[in-house]
Amino acid sequence: MSNGGVKRGPAVPPPVRIRRDVSNLTANDPIIVYYGRAVGYMSTKWGNSFQDPRSWRYQAAIHNYPTSVKTVDRKNGGDPNASDADLPFLGDRGKYWRKCEHGSWFFLAWHRMYVHFFEKIIINILPDLVVAPEIAPPDWALPYWNYSSSATAALLPEAFRSPTLPAGFLDNPPGLEPRRNYLWVAERNGLAGPNQDQPFLTTPTSVAGPNDTNLDCLKAQRFNAFEGPHIHHHDQGSAGLLENTPHNNVHVKLGGTNGFMTSPITAALDPMFWLHHCNIDRLWEVWVQRQKQLKRLDRNPKVAGGDPSGWLDVPFDFHDATGAPVQMKPRDVLNTRVPPLSYEYEDTIDPFKGAP
Numbered sequence: 001m002s003n004g005g006v007k008r009g010p011a012v013p014p015p016v017r018i019r020r021d022v023s024n025l026t027a028n029d030p031i032i033v034y035y036g037r038a039v040g041y042m043s044t045k046w047g048n049s050f051q052d053p054r055s056w057r058y059q060a061a062i063h064n065y066p067t068s069v070k071t072v073d074r075k076n077g078g079d080p081n082a083s084d085a086d087l088p089f090l091g092d093r094g095k096y097w098r099k100c101e102h103g104s105w106f107f108l109a110w111h112r113m114y115v116h117f118f119e120k121i122i123i124n125i126l127p128d129l130v131v132a133p134e135i136a137p138p139d140w141a142l143p144y145w146n147y148s149s150s151a152t153a154a155l156l157p158e159a160f161r162s163p164t165l166p167a168g169f170l171d172n173p174p175g176l177e178p179r180r181n182y183l184w185v186a187e188r189n190g191l192a193g194p195n196q197d198q199p200f201l202t203t204p205t206s207v208a209g210p211n212d213t214n215l216d217c218l219k220a221q222r223f224n225a226f227e228g229p230h231i232h233h234h235d236q237g238s239a240g241l242l243e244n245t246p247h248n249n250v251h252v253k254l255g256g257t258n259g260f261m262t263s264p265i266t267a268a269l270d271p272m273f274w275l276h277h278c279n280i281d282r283l284w285e286v287w288v289q290r291q292k293q294l295k296r297l298d299r300n301p302k303v304a305g306g307d308p309s310g311w312l313d314v315p316f317d318f319h320d321a322t323g324a325p326v327q328m329k330p331r332d333v334l335n336t337r338v339p340p341l342s343y344e345y346e347d348t349i350d351p352f353k354g355a356p
Helices: 030-044 056-063 071-077 107-129 241-255 272-293
Strands: 017-019 316-319 325-328 343-345
Touching: 030 056, 030 107, 056 107, 107 241, 107 272, 107 316, 107 325, 241 272
Parallel strands: 017 343
Antiparallel strands: 316 325
């Protein structure tokens, strides 16, 4: 713990799962293979519709969605799949959609819940994704994308670059297009060419001074500076240090002018969104460990003695792995190693090695 964090081996025993660095995984690692199949399943099994809260489109709409119900307005407003067949919308869309917290001190807690429920949906459908003679990975967890670690790590991971599965890979399960790679989307920065293995992010190892993925946010001494202002806020506002860099930079640079990741309305339609937010979630844990090591008492809003600020017990609405309505509060997600979360990160080492 001398560097303010740890590097994890395999979780022994489960149920504490380890979210791993995608840069350390090959394209045919079961973590990657089953993620691709899950994306295909969520966009095929439940249709390209909003009728099941576990569908790919519905999960993206939780983050953000155009406010108009008119098809033409929704298409122009950012939903590339909008059609008259979507209507009538589910009556509960006001309760579950367009709920992402940005420019807010709920930024990290809300996104931790959002990614958690998305991950649990995938875990629940793993048995349906098996192709013989495989067995479903028993400790599957979403990987994270540590783009700050090196210029190579900042490239789009190999498994996300091609529209078809590589030669030698098994076909997808029945019901999915056999050779389609569901981790690939065309809607990424066309000029920088992330789908063509071209650099599109600057990193601490590639340039001196300010860069897209620097981690100076970890040096913040106070929670509000690190995460965001003391406000309940959906739309972009005065963001905290982490949300500005690297969070916003990675979104915009991967999405480019018209790509999915640039707009909050379409961001979660890119499978890389979820790996990006796993990394943002990991950096929250790195910051907390740094604060402990540096003996700073301002970490997360205090649990002891109650919470006069109201941060701990603000409820947020989601659906669980079965599609049933559920609520979760920031209080529930402070410790990732215990239920309901039950995960940890492969690497939470402080990149500044304990230096203030």
